Amino acid sequence: MSAAPQTTSALDEHGVPDTTRTSLLRFATAGSVDDGKSTLVGRLLHDTKSILADAYEAVERVSKERGSEEVDLALLTDGLRAEREQGITIDVAYRYFSTPRRTFILADCPGHVQYTRNTVTGASTADALVVLIDARYGVVEQTKRHLAVAALLRVPHVIIAVNKIDLLDYASGPFRSISQHVQSHAESLGLPNVICVPVSALNGDNVAERSENTPWYEGPTVLDILETVPSIDQGADAFAAAHRHGVVHPTAADAVAEEGGWRLPVQLVLRPQDAAVSEEYREYRGYAGQVAEGTIRVGDEVVVQPSGKRTTVAGIDTATGSLDEAHTGQSVSVRLADEVDIARGDMLSSAPDAAAASKTFHAHVAWLTDRPLRVRDRVLVQHGSAVVQAMVTSIDGILDISLPGGTLDSSIAKGTELQLNDIGVVSLQLAQPLAVEDYGTHRRTGAFCLLDPQDGNTLAAGTARAQVPGSGDETYISI
Amino acid sequence: MSDEEHVTTETPTPARLSTLDSLEAEGIHIIREAVGTARKPVLLFSGGKDSVVVLHLATKAFWPGKVPFELLHVDTGHNFDEVLEFRDRTVEKLGLRLQVAKVQDYIDDGRLRERPDGTRNPLQTVPLLDAIAEHKYDVVFGGARRDEEKARAKERVVSLRDEFGAWDPRNQRPELWNLYNPRHLPGQHVRVFPLSNWTELDVWRYIEAEGIELPPLYYAHEREVFQRDGMWLTPHASVRVKDTDVIETRTVRYRTVGDASCTGAVESPAASIQDVIAEVASTRITERGATRADDRLSEAAMEDRKKEGYF
Incomplete structure (x- = not known):
């Protein structure tokens, strides 16, 4: 397939964005009830000419049937019967659109606190999160909750769309004070890349088009930002380059990426034998997986976790040919120089900075299910391609977003159980060791889910933090 | 910042x-x-x-x-x-x-x-x-x-x-x-x-990039069709053609391929993958809206x- 995607305009001969050349950005939108999120989404889709005629006509017809004068763009994304009946968004709706510069996957997340678990779903894969604020009301509790979710998941870029500025006569004062409030709150959460944009989703100001109503604002439009921020898949070079251009603050992830460290959770051992596509591959043995981070090169020294065995990369294969190197996000099959006992659930990592496997770790978890989590509860930890039994050994605190100021760590209140939508700090004991790493430096290998061992349901989103809290190694603020 | x-x-x-x-x-x-x-x-x-x-x-x-x-x-x-x-x-x-x-x-x-x-x-x-x-x-x-x-x-x-x-x-x-x-x-x-x-x-771009073969229906061809509910249906054995239906020969292709009784063709000259990509990119009608009668039944079909x- 294609090799050299561009972030400048990539149109084919028909003037259509050429997805074999453009890059992909995943972003999520979140807001509280009635702050105009669906209108903003509708505006983005409308101004990028992403709404097809019959879909628009259907929305127009339904809006009219309900006696509304205006076309309700929220109907475009509210796909479930209950959502349309109640006029609310319950679950994440995925939308797809493209501009000449980029292709977008938009996870439109519900605003209501009751559906925080769906916001977490949408934000977990996002390269950027757009948070809506109603300019008339400023930062509200849901804003703090969304910023806390962004901090928990370390969404690389947060865009604050300060909406409905038309209702404040496009005055700069309210925007500036909201910006300051957001920035100080974001800083305390350890969110480095937060940009505020004054918008009117209804009129299209600073959404896709630069507004003449805000001459005091010289920053980019929402779409400008989305078109230019690096995506997670773009890996080390993009982050380093963006950093040089002052787009992002340096993070530990950049440092590791620049050192060339890589991770590959093993999904399957490919040993075709009788099922080989041709006789020459009968004895083939490769370890299939998607590169979680970094660049794997042939000849790299490898550590296999949790066994700790060492070997080297003998080859990197795909169905369309062998590669000298594989980058973050690529699905490949890796051959190793030595016969090592490796199974699904193991993780290959570069030797110089190899991940360490452990049977205990600390983490922040967003608890996403109705029944509470208590100490000594038994759960399953899903990490990479591994699923391991675990027990909660302590609940060290619960985030109280109403506590003023300070870091998230200082906003942790005492508690003995986590309720639905709580974010807490927990310690886990594993039945088998896993190479769980600090989420702040290893986004993929620091992420995990908790599952119910009985019915298999997903209970929580977890982000691991560096070992031994309180030992003075908390210089990077994993929230 | x-x-x-x-x-x-x-x-x-x-x-x-x-x-x-x-x-x-x-x-x-x-x-x-x-x-x-x-x-x-x-x-x-x-x-x-x-x-x-x-x-x-x-x-x-x-x-x-x-x-x-x-x-x-x-x-x-x-x-x-x-x-x-x-x-x-x-x-x-x-x-x-x-x-x-x-x-x-x-x-x-x-x-x-x-x-x-x-x-x-x-x-x-x-x-x-x-x-x-x-x-x-x-x-x-x-x-x-x-x-x-x-x-x-x-x-x-x-x-x-x-x-x-x-x-x-x-x-x-x-x-x-x-x-x-x-x-x-x-x-x-x-x-x-x-x-x-x-x-x-994306699907079409991928089909092009990977050289994937599809059934010939996806590309423009001449076919006997008649119009019903704004779609071109083919007088297949499964379709009840009424006396009032006017059957004519048109150049059509299918955007989706399903049950012949409710999958409509679209008029199209797009005979190659590249033609189809150009057509899909410039279309103003969604795929299912154009071709699937069963999805038109209601908002929540x-x-x-x-x-x-x-x-």
Whole structure:
């Protein structure tokens, strides 16, 4: 397939964005009830000419049937019967659109606190999160909750769309004070890349088009930002380059990426034998997986976790040919120089900075299910391609977003159980060791889910933090 | 950082992976992950372009081994001959096993009754669920995409189905990062949609980039058709042609390939992949809106079918 995607305009001969050349950005939108999120989404889709005629006509017809004068763009994304009946968004709706510069996957997340678990779903894969604020009301509790979710998941870029500025006569004062409030709150959460944009989703100001109503604002439009921020898949070079251009603050992830460290959770051992596509591959043995981070090169020294065995990369294969190197996000099959006992659930990592496997770790978890989590509860930890039994050994605190100021760590209140939508700090004991790493430096290998061992349901989103809290190694603020 | 400091419209370093590269890698990851946990996976394969692309991804996911699961087609009995021929040839070429669940069998022995409007799409659900139960499939791959329809836009990549095959849209599991959760209780199964994040245009660009063969129906050809509800239907054995229907020869192609009784053709001169890409890119009508009578029944037609266990 294609090799050299561009972030400048990539149109084919028909003037259509050429997805074999453009890059992909995943972003999520979140807001509280009635702050105009669906209108903003509708505006983005409308101004990028992403709404097809019959879909628009259907929305127009339904809006009219309900006696509304205006076309309700929220109907475009509210796909479930209950959502349309109640006029609310319950679950994440995925939308797809493209501009000449980029292709977008938009996870439109519900605003209501009751559906925080769906916001977490949408934000977990996002390269950027757009948070809506109603300019008339400023930062509200849901804003703090969304910023806390962004901090928990370390969404690389947060865009604050300060909406409905038309209702404040496009005055700069309210925007500036909201910006300051957001920035100080974001800083305390350890969110480095937060940009505020004054918008009117209804009129299209600073959404896709630069507004003449805000001459005091010289920053980019929402779409400008989305078109230019690096995506997670773009890996080390993009982050380093963006950093040089002052787009992002340096993070530990950049440092590791620049050192060339890589991770590959093993999904399957490919040993075709009788099922080989041709006789020459009968004895083939490769370890299939998607590169979680970094660049794997042939000849790299490898550590296999949790066994700790060492070997080297003998080859990197795909169905369309062998590669000298594989980058973050690529699905490949890796051959190793030595016969090592490796199974699904193991993780290959570069030797110089190899991940360490452990049977205990600390983490922040967003608890996403109705029944509470208590100490000594038994759960399953899903990490990479591994699923391991675990027990909660302590609940060290619960985030109280109403506590003023300070870091998230200082906003942790005492508690003995986590309720639905709580974010807490927990310690886990594993039945088998896993190479769980600090989420702040290893986004993929620091992420995990908790599952119910009985019915298999997903209970929580977890982000691991560096070992031994309180030992003075908390210089990077994993929230 | 204030907004003034943060002005950057400068172009960042080019991405290493294009949109299509990312979508392909994600699709392969999803397929491998589901197979890694499955006892008996199966791919719903109709010979339509989306299921053809999923099968293509599967061949890449397990290379240099063969695709390690069988295929299942729910045959409404109203399928286009060209598509069935293509289906059988593809299965043969890849050395796979195909199971066919026939709606006709159910109608013949009275378990299902023909609908007054003659369409058999909604009748596929029961044979599908019976086949899943009979063969004890626990992971069922499908080619559905979120951009097809607004209920599908809300469905997870890995979607839990209960004993009745039903989707419960209000109680979906959180789906976090790329950690997919196919766990389920006995009797339940999961549907897995590796093309969730692909658009119709992505599918066509990929078909072009990978040189994937499709049934000839997808490209412009002359065909006897008549107009009904704004769609061009073909006077197939399954379609009740009325005296008032005017049959004429037009140059058409199909954007989707399904049950002939309710799948419409569009007038189109697009005879090559490149022509189709140009046409899809400039179209102003959604894929299902243009070609699927069953989705026009109501605002929630697809949601209702999915709750009953449909694809």
